Amino acid sequence: MLTSSRQCRCCGATFAQLLSLSCDRPDQCPEDLVVQDNSAVLAQTGDVLTDDFCRIGDLRFVRAVLAIPLADSDGQEFILGTWANLGVEDFDAYLDLLDMQETESLGSRPAWLANAIPPDNGTPVACMLHMRPEGQYPELQVSEPNNPLAPLQNQGAQLEELFELLHTYGHDLASLVYDS
Numbered sequence: 001m002l003t004s005s006r007q008c009r010c011c012g013a014t015f016a017q018l019l020s021l022s023c024d025r026p027d028q029c030p031e032d033l034v035v036q037d038n039s040a041v042l043a044q045t046g047d048v049l050t051d052d053f054c055r056i057g058d059l060r061f062v063r064a065v066l067a068i069p070l071a072d073s074d075g076q077e078f079i080l081g082t083w084a085n086l087g088v089e090d091f092d093a094y095l096d097l098l099d100m101q102e103t104e105s106l107g108s109r110p111a112w113l114a115n116a117i118p119p120d121n122g123t124p125v126a127c128m129l130h131m132r133p134e135g136q137y138p139e140l141q142v143s144e145p146n147n148p149l150a151p152l153q154n155q156g157a158q159l160e161e162l163f164e165l166l167h168t169y170g171h172d173l174a175s176l177v178y179d180s
């Protein structure tokens with residue numbers, strides 16, 4: 001089932017493709033802000049959105065991933081490309097270290113999940129942002145044990161729970177898998 005190459009009815013994506021979804025901007029970033037090359041974050045002042053960075057007023061965001069392991073799946077994960085809201089000092093340190101490819105030395109920093117997951121869940125979620133080796137986006141780990149994302153992240157999601165989550169993004173996979 002997990003390697004199914006069948007496609008979602010709504011968008012044509014395969015199940016494998018739906019195992020990674022991506023948010024192109026933090027929820028607090030206006031929709032009309034154009035995505036620029038990463039160099040714009042240093043070259044410009046004021047509000048800016050690039051592939052991996054975002055600055056809105058006093059708010060600072062970096063692209064991150066949030067992984068939800070699939071229960072009973074030999075280590076497959078649902079990877080959500082999302083954004084982390086972190087402090088100005090940590091953001092500046094991240095940018096400085098990026099040049100030297102040493103962001104991993106930042107270790108783990110407190111951050112807020114900057115996209116509602118699922119999309120209708122508007123409460124900000126406290127996380128830890130774990131830096132990873134060069135070339136990999138830092139990874140968000142939910143640090144509120146009572147948030148519904150915490151057990152999914154810690155114990156893994158059942159397939160049905162993953163379908164439910166995907167469905168909140170408009171993807172209709174359950175019927176697709178069970179119909180045939």
Ligand SMILES: [Zn+2]
Nearest residue numbers: 008010011171
């Ligand atoms: Zn779809």
